[in-house]
Amino acid sequence: MGGSARYTRQRERGNRDWVPVSLVHVPSHRRWGPTAFHLPGTWPLIGRGAELAFVVDAIVAQDCGGIVLAGGAGVGKTRLASEVVRAAAGQRCATEWVAATRAGASIPFGSFAHLLPDFVLSTVDQLGVLRRIVDALIARANGRRLVVAIDDAHLLDDASATLVHQLAGTRNAFILATLRAGVPAPDPIVALWKDGMAERLELQALSEGQVHELAVQVLGGHVDGAMSYTAFAINNKGKVRALAVAMEKRHPLLPDTPTFRELGVDWVDGAYRGIGVPKSTPAEVRKRLSDLWASLNDDPEMKELAAKSGFELVNVGSEQMDAFMKQKIKIYTEGAKLLNLGK
Numbered sequence: 001m002g003g004s005a006r007y008t009r010q011r012e013r014g015n016r017d018w019v020p021v022s023l024v025h026v027p028s029h030r031r032w033g034p035t036a037f038h039l040p041g042t043w044p045l046i047g048r049g050a051e052l053a054f055v056v057d058a059i060v061a062q063d064c065g066g067i068v069l070a071g072g073a074g075v076g077k078t079r080l081a082s083e084v085v086r087a088a089a090g091q092r093c094a095t096e097w098v099a100a101t102r103a104g105a106s107i108p109f110g111s112f113a114h115l116l117p118d119f120v121l122s123t124v125d126q127l128g129v130l131r132r133i134v135d136a137l138i139a140r141a142n143g144r145r146l147v148v149a150i151d152d153a154h155l156l157d158d159a160s161a162t163l164v165h166q167l168a169g170t171r172n173a174f175i176l177a178t179l180r181a182g183v184p185a186p187d188p189i190v191a192l193w194k195d196g197m198a199e200r201l202e203l204q205a206l207s208e209g210q211v212h213e214l215a216v217q218v219l220g221g222h223v224d225g226a227m228s229y230t231a232f233a234i235n236n237k238g239k240v241r242a243l244a245v246a247m248e249k250r251h252p253l254l255p256d257t258p259t260f261r262e263l264g265v266d267w268v269d270g271a272y273r274g275i276g277v278p279k280s281t282p283a284e285v286r287k288r289l290s291d292l293w294a295s296l297n298d299d300p301e302m303k304e305l306a307a308k309s310g311f312e313l314v315n316v317g318s319e320q321m322d323a324f325m326k327q328k329i330k331i332y333t334e335g336a337k338l339l340n341l342g343k
């Protein structure tokens, strides 16, 4: 939609010689501040300096096969493990990340699937398989110290758990496992610390003071507001949380996000992308252009593409444009007055 930018720029310069002939609507979600959308991808790490140093020292010292980070739900096991992996990579270690899941637990080597060499499928000798996988993983490290992080090791399938145990027993690999405390774990994982191959570190929840510090760092004037398109929220699921959508009905791709109206705010709105032509353009040319855009917006493939990315195509043709602009100018002028903007 190259024309949209052109239209916007002309309007910003106050050049009234351009008139919009076609607009496409992109619904908004949650308006906070007037411009920037700022959310950190990852929250700053608070505390954990001692734990991080302890684990990194153990990796460098090479005097144990690994460390098991155990703790209750949500205390920050995965986060600490990922910080350790980052620090280890900075120490020129080779790092691998394995995330165990309940679904993968029923498949032998399910959690390691992305790291397995091709030969595994054709090998029947179980011990031979394990040895060859260990060798292949160490070969991948290319002479560097190998750190294998296993997130949620209690969910490992038995074959993967045995492989982890074997890896911890080699001098070349360091196992960093996270484990939900109080939940049964496969025997080879328990054996890691029971047999003294690895150390078990109990991770405590952050203190009240640390949580306070985190809130101040994250919220302290940095995330005071954000407004963006539903498409942004849809394409960044997991990174942003849409609080409300300014739509008549909930967005099908954000079914858990309420509309503003549901929350008691009567607001349905969005951004419009426009195509502009010089004012001198004859009416029939304007109409032809507008019809072309209408048929493009009506194209099933275009509609499907737009819907998938979270865009709702609402075509405003040249015939409806004057009434539409009038209505919008009224709404935005009133809004600007409420914000003490403009005259």
Ligand SMILES: Nc1ncnc2c1ncn2[C@@H]1O[C@H](COP(=O)(O)OP(=O)(O)OP(=O)(O)O)[C@@H](O)[C@H]1O
Pocket (backbone or CB within 6 Å): 043, 044, 045, 046, 047, 048, 071, 072, 073, 074, 075, 076, 077, 078, 079, 080, 180, 206, 214
């Ligand atoms: N020290 C920390 N500083 C800042 N944020 C943290 C810290 N520790 C954890 N977090 C954040 O808290 C949230 C929960 O942490 P995390 O997922 O690591 O917990 P967990 O113990 O692995 O949880 P689960 O038991 O569900 O696996 C994440 O968003 C994480 O980034």
Ligand SMILES: [Mg+2]
Pocket (backbone or CB within 6 Å): 077, 078, 079, 151, 152, 178
């Ligand atoms: Mg976790």
